[in-house]
Amino acid sequence: MSDCIFCNIVSGAFSSATIYENDEFKVILDRFPANEGHVLILVKEHVANLFEIDPDKAGRLFRLAALIAREMKTRLGFEHMNVMQNNGTIAGQTVFHFHLHLIPRYENDGIQIHYQPLELTDAQIEAMRKKLEMQL
Ligand code: AMP
Numbered sequence: 001m002s003d004c005i006f007c008n009i010v011s012g013a014f015s016s017a018t019i020y021e022n023d024e025f026k027v028i029l030d031r032f033p034a035n036e037g038h039v040l041i042l043v044k045e046h047v048a049n050l051f052e053i054d055p056d057k058a059g060r061l062f063r064l065a066a067l068i069a070r071e072m073k074t075r076l077g078f079e080h081m082n083v084m085q086n087n088g089t090i091a092g093q094t095v096f097h098f099h100l101h102l103i104p105r106y107e108n109d110g111i112q113i114h115y116q117p118l119e120l121t122d123a124q125i126e127a128m129r130k131k132l133e134m135q136l
Protein backbone atom coordinates (compact mmCIF):
# COMPACT_ATOMS: atom_id res chain seq x y z
CA MET A 1 0.00 0.00 0.00
CA SER A 2 1.95 2.98 -1.30
CA ASP A 3 0.00 5.52 0.78
CA CYS A 4 0.54 3.68 4.08
CA ILE A 5 3.24 5.25 6.30
CA PHE A 6 4.23 1.95 7.86
CA CYS A 7 4.37 0.09 4.51
CA ASN A 8 6.80 2.80 3.41
CA ILE A 9 8.83 2.34 6.60
CA VAL A 10 8.84 -1.44 6.13
CA SER A 11 10.09 -1.09 2.52
CA GLY A 12 12.70 1.51 3.49
CA ALA A 13 11.14 4.23 1.30
CA PHE A 14 10.61 6.30 4.50
CA SER A 15 13.34 6.41 7.11
CA SER A 16 12.86 4.99 10.59
CA ALA A 17 14.93 4.41 13.73
CA THR A 18 15.00 0.62 13.48
CA ILE A 19 16.19 -1.44 16.45
CA TYR A 20 15.36 -4.97 15.21
CA GLU A 21 14.07 -6.66 12.06
CA ASN A 22 13.29 -10.18 10.89
CA ASP A 23 11.33 -11.58 7.95
CA GLU A 24 7.92 -10.82 9.54
CA PHE A 25 8.40 -7.81 11.82
CA LYS A 26 10.20 -4.48 11.99
CA VAL A 27 10.74 -2.82 15.37
CA ILE A 28 11.19 0.96 15.39
CA LEU A 29 11.22 3.93 17.73
CA ASP A 30 7.95 5.88 17.69
CA ARG A 31 8.69 9.24 16.05
CA PHE A 32 6.27 11.04 18.39
CA PRO A 33 6.74 9.00 21.58
CA ALA A 34 4.46 8.97 24.61
CA ASN A 35 7.58 8.46 26.73
CA GLU A 36 11.33 7.88 26.35
CA GLY A 37 12.01 4.57 24.63
CA HIS A 38 8.50 4.19 23.12
CA VAL A 39 8.84 1.34 20.61
CA LEU A 40 6.50 0.08 17.88
CA ILE A 41 6.50 -3.48 16.57
CA LEU A 42 5.27 -3.35 12.97
CA VAL A 43 4.00 -6.36 11.05
CA LYS A 44 5.71 -6.26 7.65
CA GLU A 45 2.66 -7.44 5.72
CA HIS A 46 -0.03 -4.76 5.39
CA VAL A 47 -2.89 -5.76 7.66
CA ALA A 48 -4.97 -3.07 9.30
CA ASN A 49 -5.58 -4.41 12.77
CA LEU A 50 -6.26 -7.29 15.16
CA PHE A 51 -9.37 -8.29 13.20
CA GLU A 52 -7.23 -8.93 10.10
CA ILE A 53 -3.89 -10.29 11.35
CA ASP A 54 -3.25 -14.01 11.05
CA PRO A 55 -3.68 -15.36 14.62
CA ASP A 56 -0.48 -17.43 14.45
CA LYS A 57 1.46 -14.38 13.32
CA ALA A 58 -0.07 -12.43 16.22
CA GLY A 59 1.28 -15.13 18.51
CA ARG A 60 4.78 -14.80 17.06
CA LEU A 61 4.49 -11.03 17.41
CA PHE A 62 3.69 -11.30 21.10
CA ARG A 63 6.61 -13.69 21.61
CA LEU A 64 8.84 -11.05 20.03
CA ALA A 65 7.25 -8.37 22.25
CA ALA A 66 8.24 -10.35 25.37
CA LEU A 67 11.84 -10.62 24.16
CA ILE A 68 12.10 -6.96 23.12
CA ALA A 69 10.48 -5.73 26.36
CA ARG A 70 13.05 -7.58 28.49
CA GLU A 71 15.95 -6.29 26.42
CA MET A 72 14.58 -2.72 26.63
CA LYS A 73 14.17 -3.03 30.42
CA THR A 74 17.79 -4.09 30.82
CA ARG A 75 19.14 -1.38 28.52
CA LEU A 76 16.97 1.55 29.71
CA GLY A 77 16.64 0.64 33.39
CA PHE A 78 12.88 1.17 33.76
CA GLU A 79 10.71 -1.11 35.90
CA HIS A 80 7.26 -0.99 34.25
CA MET A 81 5.67 -0.86 30.81
CA ASN A 82 2.33 -0.38 29.04
CA VAL A 83 1.62 -2.54 26.01
CA MET A 84 -1.02 -0.91 23.81
CA GLN A 85 -2.62 -1.78 20.51
CA ASN A 86 -5.38 0.32 18.97
CA ASN A 87 -7.93 -1.05 16.48
CA GLY A 88 -10.05 1.46 14.56
CA THR A 89 -10.63 5.18 14.90
CA ILE A 90 -12.94 4.99 17.93
CA ALA A 91 -10.19 3.07 19.73
CA GLY A 92 -7.64 5.75 18.84
CA GLN A 93 -5.89 4.07 15.91
CA THR A 94 -4.28 6.67 13.61
CA VAL A 95 -2.07 4.48 11.41
CA PHE A 96 -4.12 1.66 9.90
CA HIS A 97 -1.31 -0.87 9.64
CA PHE A 98 -1.00 -3.30 12.57
CA HIS A 99 1.46 -2.22 15.24
CA LEU A 100 2.01 -2.90 18.94
CA HIS A 101 3.14 -0.10 21.26
CA LEU A 102 5.70 -0.84 23.99
CA ILE A 103 5.76 2.18 26.33
CA PRO A 104 8.32 2.22 29.16
CA ARG A 105 7.08 3.73 32.44
CA TYR A 106 9.36 5.63 34.76
CA GLU A 107 8.61 6.73 38.34
CA ASN A 108 6.56 9.98 38.34
CA ASP A 109 6.60 10.22 34.52
CA GLY A 110 3.10 11.75 34.52
CA ILE A 111 1.95 9.75 31.47
CA GLN A 112 -1.80 9.08 31.54
CA ILE A 113 -3.05 5.80 30.07
CA HIS A 114 -6.22 4.94 31.93
CA TYR A 115 -10.03 4.69 31.80
CA GLN A 116 -12.90 5.14 34.23
CA PRO A 117 -14.36 1.66 34.98
CA LEU A 118 -18.10 1.07 34.41
CA GLU A 119 -20.11 0.13 37.50
CA LEU A 120 -21.97 -3.08 36.54
CA THR A 121 -24.16 -5.49 38.50
CA ASP A 122 -23.38 -9.20 38.69
CA ALA A 123 -26.43 -9.76 36.41
CA GLN A 124 -24.97 -7.46 33.76
CA ILE A 125 -21.64 -9.27 33.97
CA GLU A 126 -23.44 -12.62 33.60
CA ALA A 127 -25.48 -11.39 30.61
CA MET A 128 -22.25 -10.35 28.89
CA ARG A 129 -20.54 -13.62 29.83
CA LYS A 130 -23.41 -15.52 28.14
CA LYS A 131 -23.09 -13.41 24.99
CA LEU A 132 -19.37 -14.03 24.79
CA GLU A 133 -18.94 -17.60 26.05
CA MET A 134 -17.18 -19.41 23.20
CA GLN A 135 -15.45 -22.52 21.92
CA LEU A 136 -12.49 -21.85 19.64
P1 AMP B 1 -1.87 4.48 16.69
O1 AMP B 1 -2.47 5.80 17.14
O2 AMP B 1 -2.04 3.35 17.65
O3 AMP B 1 -2.31 4.15 15.28
O4 AMP B 1 -0.30 4.75 16.68
C1 AMP B 1 0.39 5.31 15.59
C2 AMP B 1 1.74 5.68 16.12
O5 AMP B 1 2.60 5.89 15.01
C3 AMP B 1 1.75 6.97 16.95
O6 AMP B 1 2.25 6.69 18.25
C4 AMP B 1 2.67 7.88 16.15
O7 AMP B 1 3.47 8.68 16.98
C5 AMP B 1 3.50 6.90 15.35
N1 AMP B 1 4.05 7.41 14.10
C6 AMP B 1 3.40 8.15 13.17
N2 AMP B 1 4.23 8.41 12.12
C7 AMP B 1 5.42 7.80 12.42
C8 AMP B 1 6.66 7.70 11.74
N3 AMP B 1 6.87 8.28 10.55
N4 AMP B 1 7.65 7.00 12.33
C9 AMP B 1 7.45 6.43 13.53
N5 AMP B 1 6.30 6.48 14.22
C10 AMP B 1 5.29 7.17 13.68
Ligand code: ZN
Pocket residue numbers: 001004005006007008045046047096097
Ligand atom coordinates in the same frame (compact mmCIF):
# COMPACT_ATOMS: atom_id res chain seq x y z
ZN1 ZN C 1 0.72 -0.65 5.49
